[in-house]
Amino acid sequence: MIRLAARTILLTMTVFALGGCGIKPWVKPYERHILADPIMNFSRDPVSAAYETHVYQARESARGAEGSQGGGCGCN
Amino acid sequence: MAPRAARAGAVAAISASQCGGRNPLPRLARRAMAILLVLLLGLMPLLAAVLPEDRSDALYHAYKGGGLEVNGPSILVRKQVGKSSSLSANYYVDSITSATIDVITAASPYTEKRTEKSVGVDYVFNKSIMSTGYTNSIENDFDAQSAFFNISQNMFGDLTTVSLGYARGWDVITKTGDPDFKEKANRQSYSLGITQVLTKNLLMAFNFQTITDEGFLNNPYRSVRYLDPTSASGYSFEPEVYPRTRTSNAAALRAIYYLPYRASVRGEYRYFSDDWGIRAFNAGVGYTHPIGGRWLLDFKYRYYDQSGADFYSDLFPYAQAQNYLARDKEMSSYSNQTIGFGVSYQIFPKGLRFIDKGSINLKYDYLMFEYDDFRNITKTGYAPGEEPLYEFTASVTQLFFSIWY
Amino acid sequence: MKASIKIPFSFLLLAGALMLPQLTAAGEISGPAPDFTLKSRGGENLKLSEFRGEVVMINFWASWCAPCRQEMPLLDQLYNRYSPMGFTILGINVEEDSAQAEKLLKEIPVSFPILYDTGNTVTELYKVMAMPSTVMVDRDGNMRYLHLGYLPGYEVEYEAQIRELIKE
Numbered sequence: 098m099i100r101l102a103a104r105t106i107l108l109t110m111t112v113f114a115l116g117g118c119g120i121k122p123w124v125k126p127y128e129r130h131i132l133a134d135p136i137m138n139f140s141r142d143p144v145s146a147a148y149e150t151h152v153y154q155a156r157e158s159a160r161g162a163e164g165s166q167g168g169g170c171g172c173n
Numbered sequence: 174m175a176p177r178a179a180r181a182g183a184v185a186a187i188s189a190s191q192c193g194g195r196n197p198l199p200r201l202a203r204r205a206m207a208i209l210l211v212l213l214l215g216l217m218p219l220l221a222a223v224l225p226e227d228r229s230d231a232l233y234h235a236y237k238g239g240g241l242e243v244n245g246p247s248i249l250v251r252k253q254v255g256k257s258s259s260l261s262a263n264y265y266v267d268s269i270t271s272a273t274i275d276v277i278t279a280a281s282p283y284t285e286k287r288t289e290k291s292v293g294v295d296y297v298f299n300k301s302i303m304s305t306g307y308t309n310s311i312e313n314d315f316d317a318q319s320a321f322f323n324i325s326q327n328m329f330g331d332l333t334t335v336s337l338g339y340a341r342g343w344d345v346i347t348k349t350g351d352p353d354f355k356e357k358a359n360r361q362s363y364s365l366g367i368t369q370v371l372t373k374n375l376l377m378a379f380n381f382q383t384i385t386d387e388g389f390l391n392n393p394y395r396s397v398r399y400l401d402p403t404s405a406s407g408y409s410f411e412p413e414v415y416p417r418t419r420t421s422n423a424a425a426l427r428a429i430y431y432l433p434y435r436a437s438v439r440g441e442y443r444y445f446s447d448d449w450g451i452r453a454f455n456a457g458v459g460y461t462h463p464i465g466g467r468w469l470l471d472f473k474y475r476y477y478d479q480s481g482a483d484f485y486s487d488l489f490p491y492a493q494a495q496n497y498l499a500r501d502k503e504m505s506s507y508s509n510q511t512i513g514f515g516v517s518y519q520i521f522p523k524g525l526r527f528i529d530k531g532s533i534n535l536k537y538d539y540l541m542f543e544y545d546d547f548r549n550i551t552k553t554g555y556a557p558g559e560e561p562l563y564e565f566t567a568s569v570t571q572l573f574f575s576i577w578y
Numbered sequence: 579m580k581a582s583i584k585i586p587f588s589f590l591l592l593a594g595a596l597m598l599p600q601l602t603a604a605g606e607i608s609g610p611a612p613d614f615t616l617k618s619r620g621g622e623n624l625k626l627s628e629f630r631g632e633v634v635m636i637n638f639w640a641s642w643c644a645p646c647r648q649e650m651p652l653l654d655q656l657y658n659r660y661s662p663m664g665f666t667i668l669g670i671n672v673e674e675d676s677a678q679a680e681k682l683l684k685e686i687p688v689s690f691p692i693l694y695d696t697g698n699t700v701t702e703l704y705k706v707m708a709m710p711s712t713v714m715v716d717r718d719g720n721m722r723y724l725h726l727g728y729l730p731g732y733e734v735e736y737e738a739q740i741r742e743l744i745k746e
Contacts, residue, residue: 122330124373126709127672127701131373133642136437136461136469137429139368139378144230144249144263145536145571152236152569156542158479158503159445159453161382161423162364172223172331172645172709172727223644256730297729330707524685 126172133170140164222302222327222334224259224295227252230575238540238567240272247573257297261306265289274563275502278550279396279410287312301326314393316345319360336366348393358388374431381424391415397500398550399489400557407557408488414498415484421447437461441475450483451504457511467522471515471536481506487548488558502563505547513538521576531576538569604735607724611636611715614700616670616693619683624668624693627719633665633743634715635736638695638706640671641678645728646710650686652733656740657690663744664717668693672701672709712736716743 124132131137140146150163228251235244245266253259265288272282293306302325310317321340328335342360364382371377391413401409425443432438438460445453457475464470482504484497515536521528541564548560555561611634615625626634637653639646650669657667667690671679676694683692695701704713708726714736716722723739725732 122332122707124330124332124370125698125701126331126706126711127638127640127698128373129370129709130640130642130673131431132370132376134431134435134437136435136463137376137431139376139427139429142230142534142573142575144232144247144575145534145573147263148232148234148247148571149538149569152538153477156503157453157455157477157509158447158451158482159421159423159443159455159477161362161384161421161445162380162425162443163382164366164380170223170643170709172643226644 129170138169222297222325224253224257224297224302225251225261226577227259228575228577230573232571232573235570236567239542239565240274240277241567242270243267259295261291261293261295263289263291265291274549274551274565275395280394285312287315314347314349316347318343321362325366332370334366334368336364336368338362338364338366340364344388346389346393351393354393356389356393358386358390360384360386375428376430377426377428379424379426381422383420383422385418385420387418389415390417390419391499392501395499395501397486397489397498398557399492399494401492409492411492411498413501414496416449416497419447419449421445421451435463445479449504451479451481453477453479467519469515469517471513471517473511473513473515473538475511475513476508477510478508479506481546485546487546500547502544502547505544507542507544507547509540509542511538511540527578529577531574534571534573534575536569536571540567540569542566604723604725604732607713607721609721611713611719611721612703614703616695616700619692619694624691626668626715629666629668630719631664631717633660633717633740635665635667635740636670636704636713636715637667638670638672638701638704638709638711640673640709641682642673643709647682647686648730649710649728649733650688653736654688654690656733656736657688660740660744661690665740665744666690670695670700672698672706674698714739714743717746 135141146164154160228249230247230249232247232249233244234247236242245268247263247265249261249263251259251261267287267289269285269287270282271285276282287310289308289310291306291308293304295302295304304323304325305321307320308318319340319342321338323336323338325334325336327333340360340362342358342362344358344360346354346356346358348354362382362384364380366378366380368376368378393412395413396410397413398408398410400407403409423443423445425441427439427441429437429439439458441455441457441459443455445451455475455477457473459471459473462470462472482499484495485499485501485504485506486494487500487505489495489498513536515534517532517534519530519532521531524530543564544562547563548558549563550560552560611626613625613627615623618624626636635653635656637649639650641647653667653669657665669688669690669692671692671694673679674696676696679692679694693700704711710728712723712725712728713721714723722743725735
């Protein structure tokens with residue numbers, strides 16, 4: 098079920114991309130000041146996030162898919 | 174001891190780096206995924222990304238609950254080197270004093286120390302960010318190494334970040350009091366991450382990770398219990414027997430939304446399943462509230478629920494009742510909840526020599542575990558299989574300093 | 579059963595694909611540079627066409643953009659070196675609220691003109707696609723080069739292009 102979800106998302110993204118090669122970004126680069134704010138970060142303090150992940154992994158059977166990257170100022 | 178905790182550390186090192194396993198996807202689907210993704214990426218203008226910020230953190234962590242106390246430091250240092258790379262290193266220690274229910278029912282309380290060291294490199298190359306790293310974790314009866322490789326790309330005018338990762342892990346398990354015991358376990362992991370800016374106030378991320386282990390996958394000190402009329406307590410113990418392979422998949426969705434008065438609210442949902450029959454999910458919410466320019470308050474709630482492994486039982490009907498046997502409470506059906514609170518204060522608002530900014534942070538989490546089919550056999554006066562279900566609470570405290578330069 | 583060491587073909591292909599460079603982050607462009615008037619930090623209005631006859635480097639930046647902050651001192655060096663030869667930099671700040679920009683300029687002072695595009699009219703006009711963005715305009719008022727983003731090392735390209743345009 099998870100594999101199906103992952104595959105579906107990839108395919109959707111692909112179709113979306115192929116169909117709209119010229120997609121204009123709907124959030125302009127200069128509108129990203131909010132996304133660049135540290136409170137909009139998925140993990141503001143990596144040393145703490147890594148520790149919290151460790152606390153759960155040592156006690157739970159579930160593992161994986163913990164981190165997220167991206168967002169932010171979108172510079173470059 | 175606690176190879177489980179150390180293995181979790183190794184798995185954390187792998188999964189924190191977003192990486193993958195033994196090809197659980199059917200071949201046709203994989204090929205299709207590959208070709209489509211190549212087309213996708215080939216048509217998109219690729220802009221560069223930004224290396225992670227230079228910073229150092231010194232953390233003191235303390236866990237206390239369920240008869241277990243673990244505390245120690247975690248030091249993380251990161252610095253840009255040259256024009257295109259960023260190096261990072263982490264030194265982490267768990268000092269363990271354990272008198273948990275598993276320990277006191279089968280052995281005696283012990284103390285131990287686990288040391289983990291990691292190094293990593295991030296490299297901006299041809300508009301991609303490539304990351305690689307290595308981690309080594311050592312305790313007296315468990316040695317884990319892991320390495321990962323990750324590549325990350327911004328697309329769609331930097332509104333989308335796609336990331337792919339691969340990791341390997343190698344564990345060596347020994348046993349105190351048994352010099353002939355030496356086993357190995359290996360791990361592979363693949364991961365995919367897609368982060369999408371939906372509006373200028375809303376960010377969403379999808380993560381998928383598949384992990385495969387093979388080798389000796391259980392804790393050598395754990396036992397299962399079975400009904401034994403010849404025993405005084407009514408039950409006896411025998412060693413756990415786990416399958417020698419495990420494949421698991423996890424998929425998670427996260428979102429962060431900006432509130433107009435400057436605050437953020439976030440949500441997370443992850444679903445997990447593996448071929449040992451375990452199904453789990455966790456869901457959580459968080460709220461970050463700045464006060465003035467220098468204070469940040471964080472609030473969080475997390476709920477976790479898992480159904481136990483197929484071969485788990487708190488009490489088997491007789492010895493060697495199945496091919497595989499587990500009574501490790503991490504393999505049982507249970508749920509836990511976390512309530513957390515954090516405070517952060519910005520020090521050095523105008524910088525200090527080479528330091529651009531700094532913060533001091535305190536975080537406190539309260540964890541509550543309730544087991545559905547793991548019983549507390551330290552409670553006497555009950556027939557076997559009718560002891561009260563086990564539950565415990567724990568406090569997790571973190572105090573850390575961060576500086577940016 | 580030994581875990582397979584082989585990395586699946588699909589995964590290698592994906593990883594390789596992610597490394598393919600497509601559009602480069604710097605390229606030649608052409609056409610007249612659209613004219614605009616913006617309020618400068620000094621208080622007076624500055625118009626692009628007033629700088630006809632000089633080489634103009636238009637740099638779009640924001641205080642929250644880390645590469646922009648990295649780039650600023652280097653741009654200041656280029657300005658000091660080449661402005662006697664008929665070169666100027668117009669640093670256009672794209673933020674609606676200029677307070678953060680002012681704060682940054684106190685930490686990283688620069689000598690070249692800073693303009694405030696609080697209404698984002700000029701950023702729309704120039705179809706700014708990345709932060710920072712730099713447009714090189716020649717002495718005749720035509721756009722010649724476009725740089726999207728900033729990575730350490732770009733300043734070498736900037737300098738080469740400035741020298742080329744100055745000689746014309």
